[in-house]
Amino acid sequence: MTSKGLLQRLNDGETIIIAEGYMWELERKGYVKFGEFTPEVVLNNPEVVRMMHEEYAHAGSDVVEAFTYLGNRKRLRAIGIEEGLEELNRRALRMARKAADATGSLMAGDISHTWYYQPDDPKAMEELRAMFKEQIEWAVDEKADYIIGETFQDFGEAMIALEMIKKYGNGLPAVITLTAYQPDVTLDDVPIPEACKRLEDAGADVVGLNCARGPQSMIPLLKEIRKVCKGPLAAIPVPFRCRGKFKTFQSLLDPDTGDRLYPDNLSAQLCTRREVREFAQEAKALGVQYIGLCCGNSPAFLREVTDVFGRTTGASKYSPDFTNSLSRSTDPKNKKIQSYMFDVVD
Numbered sequence: 001m002t003s004k005g006l007l008q009r010l011n012d013g014e015t016i017i018i019a020e021g022y023m024w025e026l027e028r029k030g031y032v033k034f035g036e037f038t039p040e041v042v043l044n045n046p047e048v049v050r051m052m053h054e055e056y057a058h059a060g061s062d063v064v065e066a067f068t069y070l071g072n073r074k075r076l077r078a079i080g081i082e083e084g085l086e087e088l089n090r091r092a093l094r095m096a097r098k099a100a101d102a103t104g105s106l107m108a109g110d111i112s113h114t115w116y117y118q119p120d121d122p123k124a125m126e127e128l129r130a131m132f133k134e135q136i137e138w139a140v141d142e143k144a145d146y147i148i149g150e151t152f153q154d155f156g157e158a159m160i161a162l163e164m165i166k167k168y169g170n171g172l173p174a175v176i177t178l179t180a181y182q183p184d185v186t187l188d189d190v191p192i193p194e195a196c197k198r199l200e201d202a203g204a205d206v207v208g209l210n211c212a213r214g215p216q217s218m219i220p221l222l223k224e225i226r227k228v229c230k231g232p233l234a235a236i237p238v239p240f241r242c243r244g245k246f247k248t249f250q251s252l253l254d255p256d257t258g259d260r261l262y263p264d265n266l267s268a269q270l271c272t273r274r275e276v277r278e279f280a281q282e283a284k285a286l287g288v289q290y291i292g293l294c295c296g297n298s299p300a301f302l303r304e305v306t307d308v309f310g311r312t313t314g315a316s317k318y319s320p321d322f323t324n325s326l327s328r329s330t331d332p333k334n335k336k337i338q339s340y341m342f343d344v345v346d
């Protein structure tokens with residue numbers, strides 16, 4: 001059980017491991033629709049979300065994040081369930097609080113990019129502030145330990161989110177993560193390291209990156225951010241093979257056909273557990289203190305991260321062990337079947 005809050009743990013030099021990527025995993029399980037990307041599963045199948053909270057805590061997540069990603073007023077209005085907005089947010093938060101208490105984890109409220117950031121439209125910006133405000137107030141009300149603002153492509157929207165957390169978050173810590181696409185600048189043209197620095201200077205307790213980039217394309221940018229930011233750094237990539245000129249999972253192509261894979265065929269470029277492990281090692285060496293995985297995450301991946309940071313958790317007991325496995329046996333009597341299994345033939 002943990003009784004230390006987020007800031008104290010970070011100040012003590014601890015690393016926070018966080019499971020993100022609920023949307024992706026819930027789609028894989030058959031409860032969320034690609035294209036809409038909305039969290040009504042919280043109302044329709046809450047038991048599935050609760051189970052995921054438990055699975056990720058079991059795999060080593062220090063945080064249960066309320067599943068309210070894109071659960072904002074305008075988005076829910078667009079899909080015709082605006083009347084369920086408050087119930088959806090509160091239910092998601094309560095479920096997360098309960099799971100966090102049961103597993104000794106921190107509970108994070110979550111606001112995200114909205115898809116409605118229009119800096120040239122004062123009315124739209126007023127609505128944006130109001131959308132963040134209500135979600136933040138529900139998170140405070142349902143006893144979140146801190147608030148995450150995530151997946152911001154626009155620096156301006158991230159700053160507004162932070163400003164609203166400061167204003168209505170009742171003093172709760174704020175973790176703000178930007179999403180970097182192919183260029184190392186935000187959609188509103190601020191170099192990402194500078195954007196992180198400005199967020200840090202404006203009072204964000206943790207800054208960094210989540211989503212879109214994979215381990216290999218995120219690490220170099222994190223190094224640039226590390227040069228300018230002094231405080232805790234967040235690294236939450238998608239576990240896909242984004243590298244070279246394909247920095248984002250949106251840009252990845254099928255190695256066989258050349259077809260675009262995003263979003264429903266990305267398994268063709270999924271990282272291996274070893275690659276996830278190598279990412280965690282690199283992030284650790286870089287001094288990343290807030291680490292996780294975004295879209296494409298699974299408990300088995302998260303367990304690799306947990307292991308790299310020297311933690312033992314419920315799932316550690318079931319980490320691979322091939323001592324009694326036929327496939328790795330050195331007994332000569334298994335030679336034939338091993339040959340049938342493994343030998344590549346022309």
Ligand SMILES: [Zn+2]
Nearest residue numbers: 211212294295
């Ligand atoms: Zn993501």
